[in-house]
Amino acid sequence: MELKSGNFTYNFHKNQTPFKKIILLNASMAGYISELGAENLIIGVSSPEYIYSEKIQNLIKERKIQNVGSDQKYDVEKIIALKPDAIFTNHIASFENTYELLKNNGIQVIFLDEYMEQKPLEKTAYIKLFGELLGKEKEAEAKYEEIAENYNELKKRALTSKEKPLVLANEMYGDVWYLPGGNTSVAHYIADANASYILKDNKDEKALTMGFEEVFAKTNGVQYWVNAGNYTSKKEMQKVNSLYGKLEVFNKGKIYTLSGKEKQRANDFFESGVVRADLILKDYIKIFHPELLPGYQLTYMKELQ
Template sequence: MKQKILLLFTVIALISCKREQKISSNEWTSISNHLQYKEASETLDLKSGNFTYNFKKNQVPFKKIILLNASMAGYISELGAENMIIGVSSPEYIYSEKIQNLLKEGKIQNVGSEQKYDVEKIISLKPDAIFTNHIASFDNAYQLLKNNGIQVIFLDEYMEQKPLEKTAYINLFGKLLGKDKEAEAKYGEVEKNYNELKALALKATSKPVVLANEMYGDVWYLPGGKTSVANFISDANAEYILKNNTDEKAVTMSFEEVFSKSKGVQFWVNAGNHLSKKELLSINSFYSKLDVFNKGKIYGIMGREKQKANDFFESGIVRSDLILKDYIKIFHPELLPDYQLTYMKELQ
């Protein structure tokens, strides 16, 4: 009898352990390997890369925020939360018309640039939080802001290489700004569109070979085979010339190395924001040796530009579905006969 009771307690204990493990493993909401958050009864915990944060429930949602990176404006705009922004750095790189109007009205302040932030002005604005990418050379400025009771949140969304994971950062912004429903709806819409477009691309009868990016000086900075550009090209059912590469960062090559790999390339994408092939050639005459320059099609990312601002790096951060749609239109135009490119434009 004692053995039966002991066995029963053992089974119950094992079930309880399994339940505890399951609850523990599901506590954190994982947006990507870089970003997770967890909600408790009194706190909101955040892990972003090497940084951890613990916000008390009376600290969030934030009401007044400062953005030190133009790309993050894309998330705020998609949530319709532009009125929460009280300061931005380098406003000339922000594409959003609403944010630009708020700047003109003085409701959003210019707080410097990535060369020098106006720390005194930032402190005087008394933001609830600052969102930025971490730049090591600004650690002293960050510490001064923290010493004045300002939350400095490093997100580094540029490190994300899976398009939908980068889009999913909107869910965190929704959580921190009290826009949960709006964030969930937007992410759900983009995710659905993206997966449907990816399935559509598989119906194409061809799989063209693709080259990407351009040279700076004597070096061609090609996206690594695991970067977001490479993932977009693959999801659009095309073959990137570095598809077997495993880097999540740019790969540097000489023109000769790229030339040797460029046989059979039909499309050249993300070729800067140049207006024409002639302009591209004036920067580097070697391009004329490429078959894709003479016989293929070349596309730059200048479809939505205003002076220094490029919406590809702003709304495009969230709207991964529209970027994928552009690539599919380029590689397989027959699949989207009525669609006009959003962020890309062909060089003539």
């Protein structure tokens, strides 16, 4: 069986898979495992405080899942002692020595690039890869089909709205506003929710760095501001950056953060949201066209008061 992800290609022998004992070094990957109901295959995670799943947290409390360090430093000895069939992680160049050490101890390290995938359903599709490696192909296929079907139906429903509001996204860090490019997942979601993103004509798959004045110049008529950090109130937001108060959307529009499903340091938007493109799209449609989803309560997003 061959697996391709970004720059990496793997070949697994018939007797290597399905994996029975896995370690996850990224919280986002827990989302795929949870959707497959395969939490009991996890024997170790890093930085457990970032994992939202209650089931995984309970398995950690019961010591069925071990803490194997953090993204500052992995506990290599513990990982080797746990004898996992495979470790799933995003490739971080500075950890090359650690990866080598693990591989030299006969541990299969699998690098995934799901976080670089900008098309929502293609990010969801990684569930099929986990399905193949964990012996849950049928469940994965069914889950993918269900999410894709929901997504496409919601997209159609969004098109029935007469309005196409103008949207701003993300926030500033210091002097820099990281504005998602027109080909990023944020831009795709906004378009699929039948709204008009201020950088929709841009072709970049990554965020563009801009100063406040540059962004300000593009915000005339913006009604919605999404993915605006994780503030608890507009007041707090303005305290962090007084420039925000100059924006018309700050004073007259609606602002939404990604903190609808947060527990301490864990945010489910970055976990189950990685798979559930349909629910993220549903949130955006509810924000831009509330009349289309009258009974629906937001899942991952939250309006700032």
